[in-house]
Amino acid sequence: MNPSDLMRLARGPLFYFALLFFIAGMLYRLTRVVGFGWKKDLTKPKKSKIAGSLLAFVKSVIIWPFIPRVEGSLKRNLVAYFAGGLFHLALFLVVFLGAAHMLVWKSLLGFGWPTLPLPVVDWLAAAGIVALLVLFINRLVNPVLRTISHAAEYLNLLFVFLPMLTGFFLTHHLLLPYEAMFALHVLSVDWLLIWIPLSRISHFVFYFFSKAIYGAEFARRGAQP
């Protein structure tokens, strides 16, 4: 199979399947979690819990979720917070504001938006890659993290790393011809789409749940029975 055929396969049927798997998989996870239900609260909350949830979201919009702001957690593992913050920031900006990525969204959603200049995207991508490597090393070095890390955690890092690396190589015409790298980039994204619902990378959805629940908890201000 030549690079041109591989590219068609990756952008065509494989992407199609991966996207549907992703949608079905994420909704499965979501419904299942929602199905757990909330514990009945027998005490009267001090403030409105709904307002508390909303406040948590507003806060997270103003103070972007990936910027560390909790002093205590900052002290615990500085590297994880900064590298983690940078990684998420870079990833989001590149995935949504890179011109090539926006065109993918546009083709799926039917509308587009302005994008960032290539050099900016490029530096962000490089920063994201470095941050991910730092996170990996941190996971190996930090005794607590190492104890709680298993194959799945390392695979998560690897499967996110691959699209980032191939994407960077692709724009810089490194290692392989452009279309071969393009094919590998899309293939790695296809795989990631399948992997996400099966793994903890799905936290990008559950993040909103924990935000809501913690917001409600803060508003409640009662002791746990």
Added chain:
Amino acid sequence: MPERETIYEVLQKRGVTRRDFLKMTILLTGALGLEYSQVERVRVALETKPRVPVIWLEFQDCAGCTESISRSQNPTLTSLVLNDLTIEYHETLMAAAGFQAEGAKEAAMEQYYGEYVLVVEGSIPQGAGGVYCTVGGRTALDILRETAEGAFAVIAVGNCASFGGLPKASPNPTDAVGVMELVTDKPVINIPGCPAIPEAMTNTIAHIIALGSIPELDYLKRPMAFYSHTIHDRCLRRGFYEAGLFADSFGDEGYRKGYCLYKLGCKGPTTYNACSSLKWNGGTSFPVESGHPCLGCSEPNFWDNGGFYQGQSAPLQRPEVSVVGIAAGAGVVLGAGAAALNASAKKKAREQAKAASHQKEEEKEE
């Protein structure tokens, strides 16, 4: 068979002086993309090799590549290729027709067996035994097999002959394919494009005539001399691409300022061809220069590589809303099922715990 005249001898008879001949050799060497040191090689070849006959076949085509080659702007090459090489058979260009023409072709095939260059324009339909394209009552499939057998090399000009082109576009009703799918025991050279760049065609033919060898090819059998760079590599709008300055729609401000056409669907980054360096009509312009995104016409499946105005990075297949709905529905149903199982397990556990504690209490009371 009488000794055939060499190319130089033919030129001499036409009154070309030695001086002009040497000039021509130098120009040709340059046009072939060879280094200056290769002039000798070309000169010797022209002095010793007889003219190579060409048979040009047209199948499922529009004759656009023929139109294109007839506008080759390099006069030396035009004269070399169109006058000095002998085109024995070309349906669009020849005066003869009918049985006479077919007869001439057969005679040439016999006389120059193993020597002639076969040029194919248009794709070959395989469906229904190949009846979708017949010439003189015979299928394209048949004619190609027969003519390719005695050829020195086969040159597929245009996207159709190279990769199937328009006729192969989904759903490919005639089961059309390019030449290289059918001719596997001969060197095949692809010069894709819609149409192919005239100089890419003439120079490749000239290379075979002058050097008697096949030029260096890429993995899609395209001559490296013309297909080793993408349109994007040498595009005059490239600076705007790098700076992130794009035209968002035809005629908007960015468009009028000559910004990059990537967001209008330009396929330049994945399209290998010489448009942005050789350009068209004697170096006048090329599509991207005149304001249209590259369609990617020198790549396989170019009609099915996403829409022409769809981003080059966009997926090729997008699931319909209904399909997404089914996938989403399946996910929700499975999730709800799992949740129900969880809930019943929880209930059971609770009941068991209750029963156990009752039992304990009862035991205590006793």
